Amino acid sequence: MKIGFIGLGNVGGKLSGSLLRNGVELYVHDLDAELVAEKVAGGAVAGGSPAEMMRTCDAVITCLPSPAASAAVVEQMLPEVTDGKIWIEMSTTDANEIKRLAALVQAQGGAAVDCPVSGGCHRADTGNISIYAGCDRETFDRVLPILTHMGRRILHVGELGNASVLKVMTNYLATANLLTLCEALTVMNAQGMDLGMTYEAIAMSSGTSFVHETESQLILSGSRDVNFTMDLIQKDIGLFQKLADDAGVPLEISPLMIEMMGDGQKRYGDRAQSDRMIERLEEATGLEVLAEGFPMDLVDDEPEERGYEVRPKRLM
Secondary structure: OEEEEEOOOOOHHHHHHHHHHOOOEEEEEOOOHHHHHHHHHOOOEEOOOHHHHHHHOOEEEEOOOOHHHHHHHHHHHHHHOOOOOEEEEOOOOOHHHHHHHHHHHHHOOOEEEEOOEEOOHHHHOOOOEEEEEEOOHHHHHHHHHHHHHHEEEEEEOOOOOHHHHHHHHHHHHHHHHHHHHHHHHHHHHHOOOOHHHHHHHHHOOOOOOHHHHHHHHHHHHOOOOOOOEHHHHHHHHHHHHHHHHHHOOOOOHHHHHHHHHHHHHHHHOOOOEHHHHHHHHHHHHOOOOOOOOOOOOOOOOOOOOOOEEEOOOOOO
């Protein structure tokens, strides 16, 4: 299959790199010509406009920063959608919006997959990220070989839109964990605890998590660069709050998180790295939440393997 990839930013650049590394015939597009040139130097083909890419390719993947960006690209591709063409949306987006766009693609005879990823840029870089796929089973079986070049664990989550609902939920949880870790590390520092020891104490406890085992390292090293910016977090937790509002679920923690992230944006900039939220507490206390021996960049030490479908556990 000829695969198109639109959106070569922090995540998309790494996902498309996994396709290239695994010998996929890849066509690429991005508004940043330098990112396109970098992929072309690695063996990709400059795909031209989104419409040209849909005309040329069997499936086109989008990985873009906002629902509005995805909508603009899909509208350009629509005239070239014909029977058998596939649109794979790997952005984190609004479930209702992807259903709307998918209906337009399907009306032209194409198929659509709601396909966000989870696990961080370092795992996207090695093909070990996790992928959710929302679509009918027939379409899932068609795209699974493509997805297994980009991710380790692939979960078919049922109908279109389900993947986006699950994805914003996971990003909400990750953000809540980041904010509580900032508080925990600062309090331990204030209590005179060695922060290297504190890191290990959390890692071996019931309080550990993926966020701790990755982002706490970047906080303690002083890097604070997880390749995920505050504006993207605000988009995702805002989408989660919208899900709650639409369902009439009264949340208490979520609005506070949105307020806290908004304060971080006012202090450090809309596109500041999300791990800089620790600096709010450093400024308030005069402490430096740092420790020696932690990396400035995350590296995935899990060997790359071809991905596989994860089957949900079912209670008998």
